[in-house]
Amino acid sequence: MTDDTSGTLDEALERLHASGPERLGWLSNHAPMAVEALVRHGQGRTVHRWLDRYRHKLEEMPRPHARITEENWHEALGDPRRLADWPAYFERELAGRPWRDVLAVWWPRLLPGIAGGATHPVIRVGHAVRTLLDDPDPGATTAPRTAELAHALGYWAAR
Incomplete structure (x- = not known):
């Protein structure tokens, strides 16, 4: 990716990131994956116009249910009521550790739920990881890309 498309x-x-990962209670929000694919394939100039047209399909992030911690994450795993709680948990995790370390701990924990959300959460994680790998300055990974990984992992954990 070039700097302007980044x-x-x-x-x-x-x-x-103000939007939830789903709409109508179970349909996946495809926008994060779509914008990554558009940029990757040289269509960065169309991204905001595409988002403007897709906006009616976006719903706000659900309200938080309860804080997820290292002590209680097991009980929150696979609970769709926690769709807002999980991204917050992963944002805290990613603020304190490199994204690769967080991913190395969590993908084995989440792998049994790979089919959850019709596999969209794991696909979203793949797109998020690709944006982090493509970062032109890996030492200064952008906050939006790290936040996207938190949202993607959170979606997977909730589903």
Whole structure:
């Protein structure tokens, strides 16, 4: 990705992080994956126009249910009422450790639920990881990309 498309991707991800991972109670929000694919395939200039057209399909992030901690994460795993709690947990985890370390701990824990959400959560994680791997300055990974990984892992954990 070029620097100008990287900025577009980061802006789009920031726009999307107020949205929940689903709509109508179970349909996946495809926008984070779609904007990553558009940018990756040289269509960065169309991203914001595409998001404007997709906006009616977005719902706000659900309300938090209860804080997830290292002590209680087992009981929150697979609970869709925790769709807002899990991204917050992963944002805290990613603030304190490199994203690769967090991913190395969590993908084995989440793997038994790979089919949850019709596999969309794990697909979203793949897109998020690809944005982090493509970061032009890996030492200064952008906050929107790290937040996207938190949202993607959170969606997987809730489903």
